[in-house]
Amino acid sequence: MCNSPDLKLSLKLPDSEIGDTFTKTANEQVKKYPYTIYTCVQCGHVQCHDVLEQSELFGHDYSYTPSYSKKLESHFDFYANKLASVSNAKNLNEETSLAIDIGSNDGLFLRCLKKRLPVDVLGIEPAEAPRAFSEHNGIPAIDSFFSSALAKDLKEQIARKGQKVNFVSANNVFAHCDNLQDFAKGISELLDDDGIFCFEISYLVDIINKALIGVFFHEHLSHHALLPLDRFLRTYNLFLFDAIEVDQQGGALICFARKSKVINNDQCLKSERLKQLFEIETDMKLDTCESGRLLEKSLIASQARVHQILDNLKSENKRIGYFGASRSLSMLSAFYNLTSYGSIIIDDNPNKVGKYLPNSDLRVVRIDESKLEELDCILITAWVPAQIILEKLVDDNRFNGKAIKLNPECVVVQC
Numbered sequence: 001m002c003n004s005p006d007l008k009l010s011l012k013l014p015d016s017e018i019g020d021t022f023t024k025t026a027n028e029q030v031k032k033y034p035y036t037i038y039t040c041v042q043c044g045h046v047q048c049h050d051v052l053e054q055s056e057l058f059g060h061d062y063s064y065t066p067s068y069s070k071k072l073e074s075h076f077d078f079y080a081n082k083l084a085s086v087s088n089a090k091n092l093n094e095e096t097s098l099a100i101d102i103g104s105n106d107g108l109f110l111r112c113l114k115k116r117l118p119v120d121v122l123g124i125e126p127a128e129a130p131r132a133f134s135e136h137n138g139i140p141a142i143d144s145f146f147s148s149a150l151a152k153d154l155k156e157q158i159a160r161k162g163q164k165v166n167f168v169s170a171n172n173v174f175a176h177c178d179n180l181q182d183f184a185k186g187i188s189e190l191l192d193d194d195g196i197f198c199f200e201i202s203y204l205v206d207i208i209n210k211a212l213i214g215v216f217f218h219e220h221l222s223h224h225a226l227l228p229l230d231r232f233l234r235t236y237n238l239f240l241f242d243a244i245e246v247d248q249q250g251g252a253l254i255c256f257a258r259k260s261k262v263i264n265n266d267q268c269l270k271s272e273r274l275k276q277l278f279e280i281e282t283d284m285k286l287d288t289c290e291s292g293r294l295l296e297k298s299l300i301a302s303q304a305r306v307h308q309i310l311d312n313l314k315s316e317n318k319r320i321g322y323f324g325a326s327r328s329l330s331m332l333s334a335f336y337n338l339t340s341y342g343s344i345i346i347d348d349n350p351n352k353v354g355k356y357l358p359n360s361d362l363r364v365v366r367i368d369e370s371k372l373e374e375l376d377c378i379l380i381t382a383w384v385p386a387q388i389i390l391e392k393l394v395d396d397n398r399f400n401g402k403a404i405k406l407n408p409e410c411v412v413v414q415c
């Protein structure tokens with residue numbers, strides 16, 4: 001991120017299939033890809049360089065289901081409200097003020113924002129199905145990936161319409177791009193002076209403290225902390241001034257940066273909660289390659305603990321199942337070697353029932369066909385909603401075994 005070539009290898013994760021790949025027959029061979037974590041010695045940025053082609057990531061089997069869920073809607077509504085509270089609504093109006101969302105998906109965030117602020121909105125979304133859904137719901141979206149070249153063209157078109165870009169958002173896409181410099185340059189180019197860039201990211205502090213192996217997808221190339229990010233964004237005249245911790249994906253941050261060409265702009269002063277997060281990161285030395293070492297230590301400890309639990313169960317001939325054919329399952333399975341312990345994956349998703357985890361005989365079975373009463377242990381692989389699943393298993397009379405929840409720390413619960 002700081003352009004330094006001085007990278008330290010922190011951890012090589014086992015090769016795994018692209019997330020959300022399931023096969024029709026058992027033991028079907030599917031290509032695996034490496035995931036190696038490096039840390040920048042100069043700024044502490046944690047990153048992966050095993051960049052796959054977009055077509056490999058999205059080309060096959062890319063099916064779209066609208067992101068609509070009450071929980072996501074209330075999250076984005078909360079987020080839009082925060083953005084409204086840090087912006088000056090007096091200076092906005094629907095004709096001339098524009099909010100642009102990069103990777104806008106089906107337009108949900110912009111729909112929430114429109115309810116909170118008097119602005120015109122525009123999405124940028126390369127995937128056809130969510131873009132069509134977005135436009136159907138009144139949120140226009142451009143068919144493109146984001147780049148500084150696109151930003152330059154867009155800015156001219158927007159100026160001709162007499163508009164200014166007051167907001168640019170990029171939620172959970174800032175970790176995916178393999179050219180962060182060009183991405184940040186484009187954002188800075190698009191934004192009007194004093195405009196706000198807001199973005200949501202998985203937070204490295206949570207990833208380390210909770211050993212969140214589930215966030216390591218092949219699409220996720222950066223695992224951000226604020227210290228390296230702050231230093232990086234400043235070089236594009238973007239100044240972080242606030243950040244809010246949220247519980248999305250096991251622990252995430254909503255960050256706000258203001259574009260300013262003036263150094264020491266009062267509006268760019270850091271909020272108290274942002275200063276506190278900086279202090280936590282400074283104590284952890286996340287602006288050095290200590291960040292990668294802490295991450296390695298945490299993930300390896302989690303792996304050892306899970307192996308210890310599963311090895312004990314296996315030595316007693318206990319029957320083990322997994323709950324959740326999640327997108328993270330390929331990585332979880334590779335990392336914890338799940339194929340050598342369990343027999344089934346429980347999940348009700350109709351697109352996955354009856355299919356197999358690639359390169360394995362682990363079959364996805366509906367919960368009511370899973371013979372819960374015959375299982376001795378269920379490891380919850382759907383790690384994001386794990387607490388809800390755990391409570392259901394405790395209440396379910398058919399299951400009287402042990403449930404394992406991986407995060408924030410690995411616990412075994414007798415159901």
Ligand SMILES: [Zn+2]
Pocket residue numbers: 001002003004040041042043044045
């Ligand atoms: Zn760096």
